[in-house]
Amino acid sequence: MSVLRDYAAAVSQPTLPFASAAPRFDEVVDADGTLRPAWQGLATLALGLTREELDRVDGEIARFLADDGVSYARAGAELQPWQLDPMPFVMDAAGWARLDVGLAQRAELLNALLADLYGPQVVLRERIVPAAVVLGHAGFVRAMARAGDDAPPPDLLLSATDLGRDAAGDWHVLADRVQAPSGLGYAAENRRVISQVLPDLLDEGALHRMDPYFAALRAALIAAAPEGVSTPRIVVLSPGPLSETAFDQAFLANALGFPLVQGSDLVVRDGAVWMKPAQWPSRTPRERVDVILRRVDAEWCDPLELRAGSRLGVAGLAEAVRRGRVRVVNGLGAGVLENPALLPYLPAACERLLGEQLRLPSVPAWWLGDDDARAEALPRLDAADPAIEVFDIDDPRRPLAATDPAVRGRIDREPHRFAAVERLHLSQVPVWDAGGAASARPVTLRGFAIRFGSTYRPLVGGLATVRTAPEAAPRTKDVWVLKSDEADPDQGIAEVASLPTTRSDPTLAPRALSDLFWTGRYAERAEDLLRLIIATQAALDQPGAHTAARAAESVRVLLAALDRLAGTRWTDPEAEFRSLLLDASRPGSAAHSIARLRDAMEGVRDQLSGDTWRVFSNIDRAVRALRSAPHPHRTAESAGRMLASMLSLYGVTANMIRDPGWHMMEAGRYLERGLQLTTLLSSALSASRGPRTDREVLESLLLSAESVVTHRRRYRGAMRAADVAELLLLDRGNPRSLAFSLQTLREHLAALPASTGSSRAERLLDQLETGLAEVEVLEMTAVVGGRRERLVEGLESIRAQLEQLSDAIADLHFEAGPPPVSMTELSLVELMGARA
Structure with a gap:
């Protein structure tokens, strides 16, 4: 039996066990039970996928991912194998075009807002955004605010946006990921694996290849070097192999051709960042770093100015950035944009900063520091099945138990520390289960955008993630965006101009x-x-x-x-x-x-x-x-x-x-x-x-x-x-x-x-x-x-x-001398001994 035919029949019958109680938009099956336009072009092969075929494909996917060592870990959890569903997330060109415009505008808005918050602060002075929303957020790095004319404000070169569709099929932004956005490497790996296990289905649809996008990102990073640097040295800064997205970081470094480094590999000297030489500190560094694509949260990037005791960053990095001697991508302080309390104020900020209406709306949200918003949101938290979730603005990835008296006490004492966000009835997709059937599960889409040239270019595609239990490894899908014409250039990028380069034999730390x-x-x-x-x-x-x-x-x-x-x-x-x-x-x-x-x-x-x-x-x-x-x-x-x-x-x-x-x-x-x-x-x-x-x-x-x-x-x-x-x-x-x-x-x-x-x-x-x-x-x-x-x-x-x-x-x-020790780890006796 065809798996998709069974699935289409099931989702059109609300009495079936896995049908959602709340109406949901189905990404594959239309309301009348037929395949949506994006899937109709794949119908010949897609409808032929049997349980036996999908079982085989699912096993091959697991083997390919294991062979590549692809893993992921939720914060605080152990590494788990990456999960990829055999059935892709498919969109047609017309449906993607509307999303493409919205993603590009949103990246431009976030970049303008970031420059304003760390510069003239127009949106704060004009009270478009409450000052407490920004200044009370842990992601606002005061060391980078109004640093002077010599230091460019923090900016965004790469952004990620988590999206979901409501029951009507309209897209909403669930969250912005700009601190150290991850997922591009996983998206590319998903495409590589699916192309090996479902080559016929892949060939049936004219898809956008991802290679040109990585070429554009490489060119954008090279162009981001400080003024006067003709052949920049670019590195990818990683928290290390124990990071939850270590594979994604390594994949990105390999795809771009830039070395993957850790904070201990770099040193700030004479106001610039350098690769540490062998026998450091007895030898002078000779290889300067001009651009850092960071995958370390800003607060951990500099133990001198940002977070004392951090072993993940580079002492003095903030000062090197202020001097304009190194470019950090994304800029230190970009994490303030991940604040869910900003969501209700973005439409007004967009009109003020860009002179446009916001095309891609956020999911409804309330900053509880506002009296009216709090009066509207708190009663909804007391409902038997609340349709909203509450978050600490500094930790927007984990909703709080709003019915917990301790949480409500914190909200009453410090309401400005919290935001409420409406829970969207997400669209659903077929997911292949171990039991040998496709069941409907809610799904989100992560879109990406890079500043390429003078504008932001969204990735035509992305990373789709099926919503699962909090403790389970996320199950993802390859995202297919079909071309309207096979002759259309991949990613809408005709060709990335080759940049003048010279042979480089980078020194290993x-x-x-x-x-x-x-x-x-x-x-x-x-x-x-x-x-x-x-x-x-x-x-x-x-x-x-x-x-x-x-x-x-x-x-x-x-x-x-x-x-x-x-x-x-x-x-x-x-x-x-x-x-x-x-x-x-x-x-x-x-x-x-x-x-x-x-x-x-x-x-x-x-x-x-x-x-x-x-x-x-x-x-x-x-x-x-x-x-x-x-x-x-x-x-x-x-x-x-x-x-x-x-x-x-x-x-x-x-x-x-x-x-x-x-x-x-x-x-x-x-x-x-x-x-x-x-x-x-x-x-x-x-x-x-x-x-x-x-x-x-x-x-x-x-x-x-x-x-x-x-x-x-x-x-x-x-x-x-x-x-x-x-x-x-x-x-x-x-x-x-x-x-x-x-x-x-x-x-x-x-x-x-x-x-x-x-x-x-x-x-x-x-x-x-x-x-x-x-x-x-x-x-x-x-x-x-x-x-x-x-x-x-x-x-x-x-x-x-x-x-x-x-x-x-x-x-x-290797590095000479004793390893660095945080001052907070030294006892008073040790400090006195050091002084003696």
Whole structure:
């Protein structure tokens, strides 16, 4: 059966269970039960979508999103997978044209209002907007008000507007998002995924591509540079990988070609903003930042003037903005426009500032600081099913429980702190449910606009979000706006003129270099431990391994090696293996290393290919399979799948540009390989245990070190400890050997900008290579009293030197000195000690 036919029949029968009690405008089905004009052009294919087809598409969508690592988190909640419905939100050209004009005008109005509030304040002086609405709002940044002629007022380059339709089908603005508007990256990702799973339906409608819009945004940011800057340096300022919209930020940075930075990557010096160099503060910054596309709320952007103790911003940023030395997009202080108490005053502000009537009305709202508005709104809050919601003006995203006596007491004491907003009976759309049917759900649309040239250009499309339970992840839809003519230019932009640019090799901040260094280390650590788990499992699965004393001894040797690397938590080997693969809270486990690897890579997501996240998607599938199946064979199978995923990371990173970030990542990988190898050799070869046991241990050791085939070719099947030690320590032709690792590490360190050839890190590496070249394997592996003490001592010395080398790399290439500490975190005793 056709899903859309079933849906059309259902919404036209109000007795059906999911039909809304209140009348709602349906975005797909007209009042007479026929498809709306926008869907009629897609009817041939859309009406052919069956339950089986949509089930398949829904599964593919989930897999594509997981492969791309797309996630989202509500404020204060954990990251959740991004949700995308297979059925798009479709509009025709005529319906969009009216919305397009309204979005452009609203962006222009908000920009004019922002300039006025931080400049002449006409709307306040003429009492068009009550002063308490603005001056009492936390988003009004006094440090940026009337800063003088040299400092341009805060302005809007990018705006987002949340929209909803009422029962009559008329659009209303629910909220404006201009502080750090998010969603463009998610909208583009939705389109990318839908184009892969529903290509025929996509081709049926002539849609506006999104690429020209990102090109226009890039050009607008370049044009926003301070006067006199010909080749501006532009960055995207992020709160970090734990941000609720971290994916959106990284996607935007990648799409625009600008680096994604955190506040700790920047520094203000001589009134300008600079990228921190390696060994900051002992080195002078040389790369100035001219434009900052911020995704950090203004109050967190400057710990000196805005919010003391913030670790997300840059000390002195507000002063650099006032001096006109850097352009922040959107301007610091734009958050005041997100105040719901402004909504009832925007029509009058539009007539005063633009000389026009407001085309796109806001949802009805009341500022409770006004006596008349309060008298009208409060009785409605007492209704059994109130049609309005009340908000703290500083927190417009979470409605308050108006019936709570504590909330009503706050409203009575400080009414100017609150606004009431009418709850719109939103239009509905079909949403594909897990039960295998389409049900009607309310929907909102987020529209976007950028200032391109002399006017604001709305994105032809947007991000549609289905209203769900507050604790659930939002379910979104791709937004399709059909062209009136296939020849119409995409986004209404014929062509973005190419801007004069020069080749840029941007410097990576010390924080990014550190993240990449640990990316290499954690990747190698996880891979090596997975190999050891597989080798130990294989030894345990040998016939008689549980009963024959000698066979059991070889297994105990491998378990002891696992203990050296991750400690022992379970006496049962199977339980131990599962813990090592599943327990991310266990330091040293494969799960822990993979989790830390993911964290490190999230911090440099803009540096990495989108294919990178398929590694974690495949690992997650292996983990789910292991959790759901208690059978012993599943452990080895899941470990093998996880190892295969880790190995695919090599292929992804092999295609990275050979910049300092790549060299630092590879340096971390080969340094960690040396550390893991010395620990493994020390555990496995510390004692001689008899010919058969030694052979089994050596074979497992070679399997763990991925050197079985190389050993067979070198030594024709002979199995001696001295030969294995030589292959894994000294053989420069073996990529898994210590000698090869040190040689490769030298090449990567030499390619880093801060390396001089005589730095401490390079000197320590010289010392290591010299000492290794002097090793006599036969003497080192000689057995005295059943043990190889010289080998153990030599390996422990090498390990200690590798740890010293790691510290030296950090001292040379990462930020020097202690991390910043907020003054509010220092005790009185510490302050007195600092003064002494």
